[in-house]
Amino acid sequence: MSPLSAVSVLAANTTPNPFTSQAPMFIGLIVIMYFLMIRPQQKQRKEQAARIAALQNGDRVVTTAGLHGIVHHVKEHTVMVKVAEGTILEFDKPAIANVAKKDTAGK
Incomplete structure (x- = not known):
């Protein structure tokens, strides 16, 4: 087997890791959820607690x-x-x- 054919066989057998391509999108989704849902609720709870106090x-x-x-x-x-x-x-x-x-x- 020639060195060139060994490289082509290895290249054909490797598949891209789906996690590495989807990880940035998943992290971005979590960041967006934090800023759109969690952070405003925390702020609202603090304001309500201050009004009650x-x-x-x-x-x-x-x-x-x-x-x-x-x-x-x-x-x-x-x-x-x-x-x-x-x-x-x-x-x-x-x-x-x-x-x-x-x-x-x-x-």
Whole structure:
């Protein structure tokens, strides 16, 4: 067998590794998913936690169940929300979905 035919036989028997051609595309897909899905959710969670931590008496809130009310009293893990005249309900802090500060509540 001549050296030239040995090289052609080796070249014919080698197949390209499919992982090396698809790896950059797979990595790119993961990076795109991170920037489009994971990062915005983390940012939104941090903003929500900051709003809940800054709750004060008089703030207008909306709960995850859709109840609108005014913060009456803030405890360590719960919030007392006035939903009607003479009706005060107690909610866990994570149940607060939206907060409008008392100075912007009338606008």
